[in-house]
Amino acid sequence: MLQLSQVGVTGRLAPFSAQIAAGLQVHLIGPNGAGKSSLLARLAGLLPGDGTIALDGRPLDDYQAGELARRRAYLSQQQPPAALMPVFQYLALHQPVGAAAQAVENAMLYLCQSLKLTDKLSRMLQQLSGGEWQRVRLAAALLQVWPSINPHSRLLLLDEPTSALDVAQKVALDRLLHEFCHSGRSALVCAHDLNHTLQQADRVWLLQAGQVVRQGVTHEVMEPALLSQIYEVDFHMQSTGNQRWIMTTTA
Template sequence: MLKLIDVSLSPRLLGISTSAKPGRLIHIIGPNGAGKSTLLSCIAGLLPYDGAIELNDRKLSGYSGAELSRLRAYLSQQQDNRSMMQVFQYIALHQPKSANAGDIEQTVMFLSEHLELTDKLERPLSQLSGGEWQRVRLAAIFLQVWPSLNPDSHMLLLDEPMNSLDVAQQSALNRLLRLFCAQGRTAIVSAHNLNHTLHYADEVWLLERGILIAAGDTVDVMQPENIENVFNVKFELFQAGNQRWLIPKDIN
Protein backbone atom coordinates (compact mmCIF):
# COMPACT_ATOMS: atom_id res chain seq x y z
CA MET A 1 0.00 0.00 0.00
CA LEU A 2 2.66 2.55 1.09
CA LYS A 3 6.22 2.44 -0.20
CA LEU A 4 9.11 4.79 0.56
CA ILE A 5 12.05 4.70 -1.84
CA ASP A 6 15.25 6.52 -0.86
CA VAL A 7 13.31 9.40 0.72
CA SER A 8 15.60 12.26 1.74
CA LEU A 9 15.21 15.78 3.07
CA SER A 10 18.74 16.71 4.02
CA PRO A 11 19.84 16.92 6.76
CA ARG A 12 16.68 15.69 8.50
CA LEU A 13 16.08 12.50 6.45
CA LEU A 14 18.74 10.50 4.62
CA GLY A 15 17.70 7.76 2.19
CA ILE A 16 14.68 6.22 3.93
CA SER A 17 13.39 3.07 2.20
CA THR A 18 10.63 0.98 3.76
CA SER A 19 6.97 0.02 3.28
CA ALA A 20 3.70 -0.33 5.18
CA LYS A 21 1.00 -2.93 4.61
CA PRO A 22 -2.75 -2.61 5.32
CA GLY A 23 -3.98 -3.47 8.80
CA ARG A 24 -0.74 -2.63 10.60
CA LEU A 25 -0.02 -0.28 13.50
CA ILE A 26 3.50 1.08 13.00
CA HIS A 27 5.44 3.12 15.54
CA ILE A 28 8.28 5.43 14.54
CA ILE A 29 10.76 5.74 17.41
CA GLY A 30 14.08 7.47 17.95
CA PRO A 31 15.68 10.26 19.99
CA ASN A 32 14.65 13.90 19.68
CA GLY A 33 15.83 15.18 16.31
CA ALA A 34 15.87 11.72 14.72
CA GLY A 35 13.49 12.82 11.93
CA LYS A 36 10.21 11.27 13.11
CA SER A 37 8.02 14.35 12.59
CA THR A 38 9.73 15.17 9.30
CA LEU A 39 9.10 11.66 7.99
CA LEU A 40 5.41 11.80 8.93
CA SER A 41 5.06 15.20 7.25
CA CYS A 42 6.63 13.86 4.06
CA ILE A 43 4.29 10.84 4.04
CA ALA A 44 1.37 13.23 4.57
CA GLY A 45 2.44 15.13 1.45
CA LEU A 46 3.19 18.33 3.36
CA LEU A 47 6.96 18.63 2.81
CA PRO A 48 9.10 18.39 -0.33
CA TYR A 49 11.58 15.51 -0.50
CA ASP A 50 13.93 13.67 -2.80
CA GLY A 51 13.23 10.05 -3.71
CA ALA A 52 9.72 8.66 -4.02
CA ILE A 53 6.71 7.88 -1.86
CA GLU A 54 4.06 5.66 -3.44
CA LEU A 55 0.54 5.10 -2.20
CA ASN A 56 -1.41 2.37 -4.00
CA ASP A 57 1.33 2.15 -6.65
CA ARG A 58 0.95 5.83 -7.47
CA LYS A 59 3.43 8.56 -6.57
CA LEU A 60 2.24 10.71 -3.70
CA SER A 61 3.17 13.84 -5.68
CA GLY A 62 0.55 12.85 -8.27
CA TYR A 63 -2.36 13.22 -5.85
CA SER A 64 -4.24 16.47 -5.39
CA GLY A 65 -4.82 17.88 -1.92
CA ALA A 66 -8.46 16.84 -2.08
CA GLU A 67 -7.49 13.29 -3.04
CA LEU A 68 -4.99 13.08 -0.19
CA SER A 69 -7.61 14.26 2.30
CA ARG A 70 -9.71 11.24 1.33
CA LEU A 71 -6.81 8.82 1.58
CA ARG A 72 -5.11 9.88 4.80
CA ALA A 73 -5.51 12.01 7.91
CA TYR A 74 -2.59 13.69 9.67
CA LEU A 75 -2.27 14.85 13.26
CA SER A 76 0.54 17.34 13.78
CA GLN A 77 2.40 17.48 17.07
CA GLN A 78 0.96 20.89 17.97
CA GLN A 79 -1.90 23.09 16.79
CA ASP A 80 -3.31 26.35 18.11
CA ASN A 81 -6.85 26.21 19.56
CA ARG A 82 -7.72 29.86 20.21
CA SER A 83 -10.76 29.80 17.93
CA MET A 84 -14.20 30.51 19.44
CA MET A 85 -15.61 27.70 17.31
CA GLN A 86 -17.44 25.03 19.27
CA VAL A 87 -16.09 21.50 19.57
CA PHE A 88 -18.80 19.88 17.43
CA GLN A 89 -18.25 22.49 14.70
CA TYR A 90 -14.51 21.79 14.58
CA ILE A 91 -15.04 18.03 14.40
CA ALA A 92 -17.69 18.48 11.69
CA LEU A 93 -15.15 20.29 9.49
CA HIS A 94 -13.40 16.93 9.07
CA GLN A 95 -16.40 14.90 7.94
CA PRO A 96 -15.89 13.07 4.63
CA LYS A 97 -17.74 14.50 1.66
CA SER A 98 -20.79 12.54 0.49
CA ALA A 99 -21.07 10.65 3.79
CA ASN A 100 -24.61 10.17 5.09
CA ALA A 101 -25.61 12.74 7.73
CA GLY A 102 -27.05 10.10 10.02
CA ASP A 103 -23.90 7.99 9.77
CA ILE A 104 -21.74 11.04 10.48
CA GLU A 105 -23.72 11.85 13.62
CA GLN A 106 -23.52 8.26 14.81
CA THR A 107 -19.74 8.14 14.25
CA VAL A 108 -19.18 11.49 15.95
CA MET A 109 -21.02 10.22 19.02
CA PHE A 110 -19.10 6.93 18.92
CA LEU A 111 -15.75 8.73 18.81
CA SER A 112 -16.87 11.28 21.41
CA GLU A 113 -17.89 8.54 23.83
CA HIS A 114 -14.57 6.73 23.44
CA LEU A 115 -12.59 9.95 23.88
CA GLU A 116 -14.79 11.32 26.71
CA LEU A 117 -16.02 14.33 24.75
CA THR A 118 -19.81 13.95 24.84
CA ASP A 119 -20.22 16.64 27.51
CA LYS A 120 -17.88 19.03 25.70
CA LEU A 121 -19.35 19.13 22.19
CA GLU A 122 -20.90 22.59 22.67
CA ARG A 123 -17.91 24.08 24.47
CA PRO A 124 -15.76 26.69 22.65
CA LEU A 125 -12.32 25.42 21.67
CA SER A 126 -10.76 28.31 23.60
CA GLN A 127 -12.12 26.88 26.87
CA LEU A 128 -10.53 23.44 26.52
CA SER A 129 -7.62 22.11 28.53
CA GLY A 130 -4.58 20.73 26.72
CA GLY A 131 -5.78 17.15 27.07
CA GLU A 132 -9.32 18.01 25.96
CA TRP A 133 -8.02 19.82 22.87
CA GLN A 134 -5.83 16.84 21.99
CA ARG A 135 -8.84 14.50 22.19
CA VAL A 136 -10.92 16.84 20.01
CA ARG A 137 -8.17 16.83 17.40
CA LEU A 138 -8.04 13.04 17.53
CA ALA A 139 -11.81 12.73 17.12
CA ALA A 140 -11.65 15.00 14.07
CA ILE A 141 -8.94 13.08 12.23
CA PHE A 142 -10.53 9.72 13.03
CA LEU A 143 -13.79 11.07 11.58
CA GLN A 144 -11.98 12.12 8.39
CA VAL A 145 -10.87 8.56 7.56
CA TRP A 146 -13.26 6.36 9.56
CA PRO A 147 -13.87 3.38 7.24
CA SER A 148 -17.67 3.26 7.50
CA LEU A 149 -17.85 6.91 6.36
CA ASN A 150 -14.89 7.02 3.99
CA PRO A 151 -14.33 3.77 2.06
CA ASP A 152 -11.37 5.38 0.24
CA SER A 153 -9.38 5.92 3.42
CA HIS A 154 -6.10 4.09 3.92
CA MET A 155 -3.97 5.71 6.54
CA LEU A 156 -3.68 7.65 9.81
CA LEU A 157 -0.47 9.58 10.49
CA LEU A 158 -0.15 10.64 14.13
CA ASP A 159 2.70 12.72 15.53
CA GLU A 160 2.97 11.99 19.28
CA PRO A 161 -0.80 11.54 19.78
CA MET A 162 -0.41 10.56 23.45
CA ASN A 163 0.63 14.10 24.39
CA SER A 164 -1.50 15.48 27.27
CA LEU A 165 -3.56 12.27 27.58
CA ASP A 166 -3.96 10.48 30.90
CA VAL A 167 -3.73 6.70 31.25
CA ALA A 168 -7.44 6.06 30.60
CA GLN A 169 -7.44 8.31 27.54
CA GLN A 170 -4.32 6.63 26.18
CA SER A 171 -6.09 3.29 26.54
CA ALA A 172 -9.10 4.66 24.65
CA LEU A 173 -6.84 5.84 21.83
CA ASN A 174 -5.21 2.41 21.69
CA ARG A 175 -8.66 0.82 21.26
CA LEU A 176 -9.62 3.20 18.46
CA LEU A 177 -6.35 2.55 16.64
CA ARG A 178 -6.94 -1.19 16.88
CA LEU A 179 -10.47 -0.79 15.51
CA PHE A 180 -9.16 1.34 12.66
CA CYS A 181 -6.40 -1.12 11.72
CA ALA A 182 -8.73 -4.12 12.07
CA GLN A 183 -10.69 -2.69 9.14
CA GLY A 184 -7.70 -2.98 6.82
CA ARG A 185 -6.25 0.47 7.41
CA THR A 186 -2.75 1.46 8.47
CA ALA A 187 -1.74 3.77 11.32
CA ILE A 188 1.79 5.23 11.54
CA VAL A 189 2.52 6.81 14.90
CA SER A 190 5.47 8.79 16.23
CA ALA A 191 6.11 7.61 19.80
CA HIS A 192 8.49 8.15 22.72
CA ASN A 193 7.40 5.54 25.27
CA LEU A 194 9.43 2.46 24.35
CA ASN A 195 7.39 0.07 26.48
CA HIS A 196 4.15 1.35 24.97
CA THR A 197 5.64 0.61 21.54
CA LEU A 198 6.76 -2.80 22.75
CA HIS A 199 3.23 -3.69 23.89
CA TYR A 200 1.05 -2.17 21.16
CA ALA A 201 2.90 -1.72 17.85
CA ASP A 202 2.80 -4.38 15.14
CA GLU A 203 5.92 -2.96 13.49
CA VAL A 204 8.60 -0.42 14.38
CA TRP A 205 10.70 2.00 12.33
CA LEU A 206 13.79 2.99 14.33
CA LEU A 207 15.38 6.29 13.30
CA GLU A 208 18.62 7.99 14.26
CA ARG A 209 19.77 11.32 12.80
CA GLY A 210 17.55 10.89 9.76
CA ILE A 211 18.69 7.33 9.03
CA LEU A 212 16.46 4.27 9.24
CA ILE A 213 18.42 1.96 11.54
CA ALA A 214 15.90 -0.90 11.60
CA ALA A 215 12.37 -1.66 10.40
CA GLY A 216 10.24 -4.73 10.94
CA ASP A 217 8.15 -6.64 13.43
CA THR A 218 8.18 -5.15 16.91
CA VAL A 219 9.65 -8.25 18.55
CA ASP A 220 12.63 -8.10 16.19
CA VAL A 221 13.35 -4.36 16.28
CA MET A 222 12.78 -3.77 20.00
CA GLN A 223 15.84 -5.68 21.11
CA PRO A 224 18.33 -4.03 23.50
CA GLU A 225 21.18 -4.34 21.01
CA ASN A 226 19.18 -2.35 18.43
CA ILE A 227 18.04 0.51 20.63
CA GLU A 228 20.99 0.91 23.00
CA ASN A 229 23.27 2.54 20.44
CA VAL A 230 20.50 4.79 19.16
CA PHE A 231 19.46 6.11 22.59
CA ASN A 232 22.91 5.78 24.18
CA VAL A 233 21.34 3.94 27.14
CA LYS A 234 21.82 0.34 28.26
CA PHE A 235 18.62 -1.71 28.51
CA GLU A 236 17.55 -5.02 29.98
CA LEU A 237 14.61 -6.93 28.52
CA PHE A 238 12.34 -8.57 31.10
CA GLN A 239 9.44 -10.92 30.45
CA ALA A 240 6.42 -11.42 32.73
CA GLY A 241 3.88 -13.83 31.26
CA ASN A 242 3.14 -12.65 27.74
CA GLN A 243 4.39 -9.12 28.41
CA ARG A 244 7.92 -7.85 27.85
CA TRP A 245 9.49 -4.74 29.39
CA LEU A 246 12.55 -2.68 28.54
CA ILE A 247 14.23 -1.37 31.68
CA PRO A 248 17.12 1.12 31.50
CA LYS A 249 20.17 -0.07 33.42
CA ASP A 250 21.64 2.12 36.13
CA ILE A 251 24.86 3.76 35.06
CA ASN A 252 27.50 4.04 37.80
Protein backbone atom coordinates in the same frame (compact mmCIF):
# COMPACT_ATOMS: atom_id res chain seq x y z
CA MET B 1 -0.54 -0.10 0.44
CA LEU B 2 2.25 2.46 1.05
CA GLN B 3 5.56 2.30 -0.81
CA LEU B 4 8.58 4.52 -0.16
CA SER B 5 11.47 4.65 -2.62
CA GLN B 6 14.54 6.60 -1.50
CA VAL B 7 12.37 9.05 0.43
CA GLY B 8 14.22 11.78 2.28
CA VAL B 9 14.16 15.41 3.36
CA THR B 10 17.25 17.51 2.67
CA GLY B 11 19.09 18.29 5.89
CA ARG B 12 16.60 16.34 8.02
CA LEU B 13 16.20 12.78 6.79
CA ALA B 14 18.54 10.60 4.73
CA PRO B 15 16.86 8.74 1.85
CA PHE B 16 15.51 5.27 2.61
CA SER B 17 13.05 2.79 1.15
CA ALA B 18 10.25 0.84 2.84
CA GLN B 19 6.74 -0.45 2.37
CA ILE B 20 3.73 -0.90 4.61
CA ALA B 21 1.04 -3.49 4.07
CA ALA B 22 -2.60 -2.80 4.88
CA GLY B 23 -3.80 -3.46 8.42
CA LEU B 24 -0.57 -2.60 10.25
CA GLN B 25 0.26 -0.22 13.07
CA VAL B 26 3.79 1.08 12.55
CA HIS B 27 5.62 3.06 15.22
CA LEU B 28 8.40 5.55 14.55
CA ILE B 29 10.79 5.70 17.50
CA GLY B 30 14.11 7.36 18.23
CA PRO B 31 15.64 10.19 20.26
CA ASN B 32 14.44 13.77 19.94
CA GLY B 33 15.64 15.30 16.68
CA ALA B 34 15.96 11.92 14.96
CA GLY B 35 13.69 12.99 12.07
CA LYS B 36 10.42 11.32 13.05
CA SER B 37 8.22 14.41 12.64
CA SER B 38 9.89 15.29 9.34
CA LEU B 39 9.19 11.79 8.06
CA LEU B 40 5.52 11.94 9.05
CA ALA B 41 5.08 15.35 7.42
CA ARG B 42 6.78 14.04 4.27
CA LEU B 43 4.45 11.02 4.19
CA ALA B 44 1.48 13.34 4.67
CA GLY B 45 2.50 15.20 1.53
CA LEU B 46 3.09 18.43 3.45
CA LEU B 47 6.88 18.57 3.30
CA PRO B 48 8.87 18.52 0.04
CA GLY B 49 11.73 16.11 -0.32
CA ASP B 50 13.49 13.45 -2.32
CA GLY B 51 12.23 10.11 -3.57
CA THR B 52 8.80 8.75 -4.37
CA ILE B 53 5.89 7.93 -2.06
CA ALA B 54 3.11 5.81 -3.53
CA LEU B 55 -0.25 5.27 -1.86
CA ASP B 56 -2.21 2.37 -3.35
CA GLY B 57 0.23 2.29 -6.26
CA ARG B 58 -0.24 5.95 -7.13
CA PRO B 59 2.44 8.61 -6.46
CA LEU B 60 1.45 10.93 -3.65
CA ASP B 61 2.22 13.96 -5.82
CA ASP B 62 -0.47 12.88 -8.30
CA TYR B 63 -3.26 13.26 -5.75
CA GLN B 64 -5.25 16.48 -5.62
CA ALA B 65 -5.62 17.96 -2.14
CA GLY B 66 -9.21 16.78 -1.78
CA GLU B 67 -8.37 13.26 -2.92
CA LEU B 68 -5.46 13.04 -0.52
CA ALA B 69 -7.62 14.25 2.36
CA ARG B 70 -10.04 11.40 1.69
CA ARG B 71 -7.24 8.84 1.83
CA ARG B 72 -5.11 9.96 4.75
CA ALA B 73 -5.38 12.02 7.91
CA TYR B 74 -2.45 13.69 9.67
CA LEU B 75 -2.12 14.84 13.26
CA SER B 76 0.81 17.19 13.75
CA GLN B 77 2.75 17.29 16.99
CA GLN B 78 1.45 20.66 18.12
CA GLN B 79 -1.33 22.90 16.87
CA PRO B 80 -2.92 25.58 19.06
CA PRO B 81 -6.62 26.34 18.51
CA ALA B 82 -6.71 28.90 15.73
CA ALA B 83 -10.40 29.67 15.41
CA LEU B 84 -13.19 30.74 17.71
CA MET B 85 -15.66 27.88 17.38
CA PRO B 86 -17.23 25.11 19.47
CA VAL B 87 -15.92 21.56 19.42
CA PHE B 88 -18.82 20.16 17.36
CA GLN B 89 -18.18 22.69 14.61
CA TYR B 90 -14.46 21.92 14.54
CA LEU B 91 -15.20 18.21 14.22
CA ALA B 92 -17.73 18.84 11.46
CA LEU B 93 -14.99 20.50 9.40
CA HIS B 94 -13.19 17.15 9.28
CA GLN B 95 -16.07 14.96 8.08
CA PRO B 96 -15.45 13.25 4.74
CA VAL B 97 -17.02 14.94 1.75
CA GLY B 98 -20.15 13.15 0.56
CA ALA B 99 -20.66 11.06 3.71
CA ALA B 100 -24.27 10.57 4.78
CA ALA B 101 -25.31 12.95 7.54
CA GLN B 102 -26.67 10.26 9.86
CA ALA B 103 -23.58 8.09 9.40
CA VAL B 104 -21.36 11.06 10.22
CA GLU B 105 -23.39 11.81 13.33
CA ASN B 106 -23.10 8.20 14.45
CA ALA B 107 -19.35 8.09 13.84
CA MET B 108 -18.79 11.40 15.60
CA LEU B 109 -20.80 10.24 18.60
CA TYR B 110 -18.90 6.95 18.73
CA LEU B 111 -15.50 8.66 18.62
CA CYS B 112 -16.52 11.30 21.15
CA GLN B 113 -17.88 8.68 23.54
CA SER B 114 -14.68 6.66 23.21
CA LEU B 115 -12.50 9.70 23.92
CA LYS B 116 -14.82 11.10 26.63
CA LEU B 117 -15.73 14.23 24.67
CA THR B 118 -19.53 14.16 24.56
CA ASP B 119 -19.82 16.76 27.33
CA LYS B 120 -17.34 19.02 25.52
CA LEU B 121 -19.13 19.31 22.18
CA SER B 122 -20.61 22.74 22.89
CA ARG B 123 -17.49 24.12 24.55
CA MET B 124 -15.36 26.68 22.70
CA LEU B 125 -11.95 25.43 21.60
CA GLN B 126 -10.17 28.14 23.57
CA GLN B 127 -11.81 26.89 26.77
CA LEU B 128 -10.35 23.40 26.53
CA SER B 129 -7.49 22.10 28.63
CA GLY B 130 -4.40 20.73 26.90
CA GLY B 131 -5.58 17.15 27.24
CA GLU B 132 -9.10 17.98 26.05
CA TRP B 133 -7.77 19.79 22.99
CA GLN B 134 -5.53 16.83 22.14
CA ARG B 135 -8.52 14.48 22.31
CA VAL B 136 -10.55 16.80 20.08
CA ARG B 137 -7.71 16.84 17.54
CA LEU B 138 -7.54 13.05 17.64
CA ALA B 139 -11.29 12.74 17.17
CA ALA B 140 -11.10 15.07 14.18
CA ALA B 141 -8.28 13.11 12.53
CA LEU B 142 -10.05 9.81 13.12
CA LEU B 143 -13.36 11.18 11.82
CA GLN B 144 -11.69 12.21 8.58
CA VAL B 145 -10.71 8.62 7.76
CA TRP B 146 -13.10 6.55 9.89
CA PRO B 147 -14.05 3.38 7.95
CA SER B 148 -17.82 3.58 8.46
CA ILE B 149 -18.06 6.95 6.69
CA ASN B 150 -15.00 6.99 4.43
CA PRO B 151 -14.52 3.89 2.25
CA HIS B 152 -11.57 5.57 0.48
CA SER B 153 -9.44 6.05 3.60
CA ARG B 154 -6.18 4.17 3.84
CA LEU B 155 -3.77 5.85 6.22
CA LEU B 156 -3.57 7.62 9.58
CA LEU B 157 -0.43 9.58 10.50
CA LEU B 158 -0.12 10.56 14.17
CA ASP B 159 2.75 12.58 15.64
CA GLU B 160 2.97 11.91 19.40
CA PRO B 161 -0.80 11.37 19.76
CA THR B 162 -0.66 10.39 23.45
CA SER B 163 0.81 13.73 24.49
CA ALA B 164 -1.29 15.19 27.34
CA LEU B 165 -3.46 12.04 27.58
CA ASP B 166 -3.99 10.17 30.83
CA VAL B 167 -3.83 6.38 31.14
CA ALA B 168 -7.53 5.76 30.43
CA GLN B 169 -7.45 8.03 27.38
CA LYS B 170 -4.38 6.21 26.03
CA VAL B 171 -6.22 2.90 26.37
CA ALA B 172 -9.21 4.36 24.52
CA LEU B 173 -6.96 5.54 21.70
CA ASP B 174 -5.30 2.12 21.50
CA ARG B 175 -8.73 0.54 21.02
CA LEU B 176 -9.66 2.97 18.26
CA LEU B 177 -6.35 2.44 16.45
CA HIS B 178 -6.77 -1.32 16.70
CA GLU B 179 -10.26 -1.01 15.22
CA PHE B 180 -9.00 1.27 12.46
CA CYS B 181 -6.18 -1.09 11.47
CA HIS B 182 -8.39 -4.16 11.79
CA SER B 183 -10.53 -2.67 9.02
CA GLY B 184 -7.60 -3.04 6.60
CA ARG B 185 -6.16 0.44 7.00
CA SER B 186 -2.77 1.36 8.45
CA ALA B 187 -1.49 3.81 11.05
CA LEU B 188 1.96 5.34 11.46
CA VAL B 189 2.54 6.64 14.97
CA CYS B 190 5.45 8.72 16.24
CA ALA B 191 6.02 7.42 19.77
CA HIS B 192 8.33 7.86 22.77
CA ASP B 193 7.01 5.22 25.16
CA LEU B 194 9.11 2.18 24.27
CA ASN B 195 6.99 -0.26 26.23
CA HIS B 196 3.84 1.01 24.58
CA THR B 197 5.48 0.43 21.21
CA LEU B 198 6.60 -3.04 22.31
CA GLN B 199 3.02 -3.97 23.19
CA GLN B 200 1.06 -2.20 20.42
CA ALA B 201 3.14 -1.92 17.25
CA ASP B 202 3.17 -4.48 14.42
CA ARG B 203 6.25 -2.91 12.85
CA VAL B 204 8.84 -0.42 14.08
CA TRP B 205 11.06 2.07 12.30
CA LEU B 206 13.98 3.17 14.46
CA LEU B 207 15.51 6.55 13.62
CA GLN B 208 18.70 8.24 14.74
CA ALA B 209 20.22 11.54 13.60
CA GLY B 210 18.10 11.73 10.47
CA GLN B 211 18.52 8.11 9.42
CA VAL B 212 16.28 5.07 9.58
CA VAL B 213 18.76 2.68 11.15
CA ARG B 214 16.47 -0.34 11.50
CA GLN B 215 12.99 -1.34 10.36
CA GLY B 216 11.12 -4.58 10.84
CA VAL B 217 8.71 -6.53 13.01
CA THR B 218 8.53 -5.21 16.55
CA HIS B 219 10.46 -7.91 18.43
CA GLU B 220 13.36 -7.68 15.96
CA VAL B 221 13.79 -3.92 16.37
CA MET B 222 13.00 -3.58 20.08
CA GLU B 223 16.21 -5.28 21.22
CA PRO B 224 17.86 -3.84 24.35
CA ALA B 225 21.36 -3.86 22.85
CA LEU B 226 20.26 -1.86 19.81
CA LEU B 227 18.11 0.56 21.82
CA SER B 228 20.94 1.11 24.31
CA GLN B 229 23.21 2.10 21.45
CA ILE B 230 20.70 4.50 19.92
CA TYR B 231 19.43 6.16 23.11
CA GLU B 232 22.76 5.98 25.00
CA VAL B 233 20.95 4.43 27.96
CA ASP B 234 21.45 0.90 29.25
CA PHE B 235 18.32 -1.23 28.71
CA HIS B 236 17.41 -4.79 29.52
CA MET B 237 14.33 -6.92 28.86
CA GLN B 238 12.17 -7.97 31.79
CA SER B 239 9.56 -10.71 31.42
CA THR B 240 6.45 -10.83 33.60
CA GLY B 241 4.06 -13.62 32.77
CA ASN B 242 3.36 -13.35 29.05
CA GLN B 243 4.47 -9.72 28.86
CA ARG B 244 7.93 -8.36 28.09
CA TRP B 245 9.06 -4.95 29.28
CA ILE B 246 12.01 -2.77 28.37
CA MET B 247 13.67 -1.50 31.52
CA THR B 248 16.56 0.83 32.18
CA THR B 249 19.52 -0.76 33.91
CA THR B 250 20.52 0.96 37.15
CA ALA B 251 24.04 0.90 38.50
